[in-house]
Amino acid sequence: MAEHEDFTYLMNNQSSIDYSLITQERTAKLDLLIHLLSNSNRAVVLCGSSGVGKTTLLRVFQQRHNESWQTYLVHGKADLSFEQIEARLIETIPDKQTLAHFFDLQAEQHKKIVLIIDDAGSLAPYLINTIMDYATQHPVLKVVFVLTHDELAIKHHSDSAIEDCHIIEIPPLSETQCGDFLQHLALKSTFKIPIHSITDSMIASLYQKTHGIPANIIAFVPMLALPKKNTKTTGWFSYILLGLLIAWMVLWFLSGHNMPSLASLTSLLKLLTDHN
DSSP, X not given: OOBOSSEEEOOOOGGGOOGGGOOHHHHHHHHHHHHHHHHOSSOXXXXXXXXXXXXXXXXXXXXXXXXXXXXXXXXXXXTOOHHHHHHHHHHTOGGGOOXXXXXXXXXXXXXXXXXXXXXXXXXXXXXXXXXXXXXXXOTTEEEEEEEOHHHHXXXXXXXXXXXXXXXXXXXXXXXXXXXHHHHHHHHSTTSOOOGGGOOHHHHHHHHHHHTTOHHHHHHHHHHHTSOOOOHHHHHHHHHHHHHHHHHHHHHHHHTTSOOOOSHHHHHHHHHHHHHO
């Protein structure tokens, strides 16, 4: 895989794809993305909260169309220019062809060139307009912009062309899907979560805290994997401590209010504490 600081020519990489996130609803979104890229000349915006799984969906898309479509990924950043994007495309063209000739060959073979701009919210103002104008001049080039909802709202003010894009929303997981995803993570050797400890109440609480965002769920997993304190032992320890205190007070009363030795009480407390 040829890589640059801000540009990657995507090759088949199944190992990094978490297929547990490709739910029935997301499969429908993937089918819609494929349909639009196949049949429309308009760019596509893949929109959703940060960490919701937009990149995972695109990886599955790329894996399924690795042979028929040329797929390129650009990581958006503030100082990225259109000239840099075009230059990197030229670098990947075989046999030193010109970019126009390469586009023509792909069109003759009924293939697509898909340019994915990840983190498109970081792009300089008006760059999205420039990219879309370029794609209009070269219909074989299909463009996908990856944005959060806030970034999409901001780009509406700086890049008016984005209003012509198809919008595909990637929703968070439902509570049921959140439970399925948690069980999937529990089965992975990296996360030591006993399956029997995953209860409906745990899933409901996790869903409330993470809002169904997969990245947030993954962040919570290490805390769920922490060993739980033995509440039964803790309860018995409290009773024993109370009993010792009462016994010490009785001794103090029977001794004529002379302070009995605390050595034995201290030793026993230390033994119980170390055992607990």
